[in-house]
Amino acid sequence: MRAVMKLKQRTYAQQKALWGFLYVLPWLLGFLFFFLIPLFYSLQYSFSSIKADSKGMTIEFIGFANFIEALTVNTNFNRTLVESIVNMVVNVPLIVIFSLFLAVLLNQKFVGRAIARSIFFLPVILASGVIASLEATSLVQAINEQNASGGFFSAGTIGMANMMIRSGLNEDIVMYLMDAVERIYQIVSQSGVQILIFLAGIQTISPQLYEASKIEGATGYEAFWKITFPMVSPLILVNVIYTIIDSFSRNNMTDLIKETGFTTFNFGLSSAMAWIYFLAIMVILFISTYFVSKRVFYQD
């Protein structure tokens, strides 16, 4: 009897594995044809000189020449790379903390909550892709902004900064916060998705947990750190990664790589640039994932 049970169990597990493979199969095909093979080619291109004409392509291996050209000869590459990475490192913590804070805020009950939520998710729609890039060149907006920033606001922030420094706060932290205030539109418009992810995560936490903690006498502050924070911690990792990859679509590096590839048709150089960029990002990602994933808590 026991032997039969065992046999059945194994076939059941096998059945599950088979289904699992079937479910993954579409993705696997896409992964092979639209990712792995192109990735391999891209690596090959980065080490070669490519001449494309009407007859086709000739690929010639030239070693690290493309990488050397990108790093030492090309005038824009180094500057753009450093710029986009610094931007990323500054923005990511700000965006993640800000969006978690707002998600908790938007999860509370208050008058007009539905409207507030709809407004905060609007940037998901508005601040992506072509619209954001066109917005940067809008002249009307530039004029209005100039009219609007009539001294008051900036004077206020500087006064605030002085006050904080005098009260003994570390100058670097103050500068960082001031920088955050100046970038508020950028941060708000880039954290729509993150707010949504956090909010969805918070809403899957069962209300019983909060009820029980309330009966035991926990304050809202404690409930946040002991319940909300651990429960959404997997999503903090998601959001850190998301914020980093989200910057791909809107930074100058992407434009530079694409321009090198499709307007000057220097495929080799373009691929080399893309690979350097990719490796730089990987380093950042590994460091941040290492630190965040230590604190992540899973259901199973």
Added chain:
Amino acid sequence: MILTRLLSLESWKRWLWTIIRLVLIAGLSFVILYPIIQKMTTAIKDKSDLYSPIVVFIPEHFTLDNFKQAIVMMDYWETLLNTFVLSGTTTILTAVSCALAGYAFARLTFKGSNLLFAGVILTILVPPTTILIPIYMNLKDFTLMGLIPLLTGKSVNLLNSYWPFLLTSLTASSLKAGLYIYIFRQFFRGIPKEVEEAAYIDGAGVGSTFLRIMLPNALPAIVTVLLFSFVWQWNDSFFTTTYLTSSKVMSTQLASLPYNLSILLEGGVTTNKDPFFMSMVQDTGILLAILPLVILYLFVQRYFVESIERTGIVG
């Protein structure tokens, strides 16, 4: 009694928090809405109002000319239809393929599935620019492992058609698809195993457990993925400008709007090119492009904004 309650620290704290929250939310909402309000007022302004110092938000001379101009220039209705079909199809296909993959990675583990999931992470991490050129080449001479040349004699050029989008979304490797798989997997992992086990004990197979138990539980994830992939496909200029050069889709039309506008102004009725006027029509174009999304959003937001409590083990 009432007085002590009024003066108690608790109620003061609560009031203070309410006020702070109100200020924060109102302020940030304004920051978000400001560009849109501004675009709307710009769109209904007459040209002369642009230079008038007394006009800030409410125009002095109301006009719909900007809209007419932008609609003609962008070929708005045809573009709208094209974009809608393209985004809708890719969204549904992407959601289906990603949900399947995400569920398999979360619960139907098999030998090597963790390794494959590392592959999913890799697709998220690698910037699309890195693999753009080889994919472009591949689509230009699409062979499907040498199958198509065998049948028809020559490779197919898939550029400038919707095929690249259909193929990538069907195989869960379209724009940011790795992210959707990740979202689905995280959600399915968060659903307690007991729910699933109960379904198996009641005699449901893998397919029906997934369809009838797990999918309804993952409704927030589904709505999220649907909305994201629709919106991003709608706004995407990275792939559309590469794959679709001549087809009329919203993002390409929007990207070429300044160019078309300057051509029209050079040879059209108004001979002097006014940068402010161009910017004005461009703003109107952006407004027109996001209008369908905003309308759609008004309908959809209820679903993901309303709290979706977890069913099953707690309910």
